[in-house]
Amino acid sequence: MPGIELGLGLWQESFEGIERLWLRWYNSGGNWIPTPLELLEQEKMRSDELAAKLRELGINPDNL
Numbered sequence: 001m002p003g004i005e006l007g008l009g010l011w012q013e014s015f016e017g018i019e020r021l022w023l024r025w026y027n028s029g030g031n032w033i034p035t036p037l038e039l040l041e042q043e044k045m046r047s048d049e050l051a052a053k054l055r056e057l058g059i060n061p062d063n064l
Contacts, residue, residue: 006033 001007005028012021015035025033034042051061 007026011024054061
């Protein structure tokens with residue numbers, strides 16, 4: 001769908017505990033659009049990385 005820069009492709013993976021071939025949206029760069037769970041996981045990783053960096057700088061992120 002060039003007008004909205006989205007495509008629909010086949011994605012072989014496990015989703016919500018079910019392994020199969022799924023239809024999934026991808027962007028104009030060919031990257032899969034993240035699911036809500038994937039977005040949460042990405043944000044958790046980013047948060048953990050930032051907390052580790054703060055600790056390296058001698059700042060306890062739990063006290064912010």
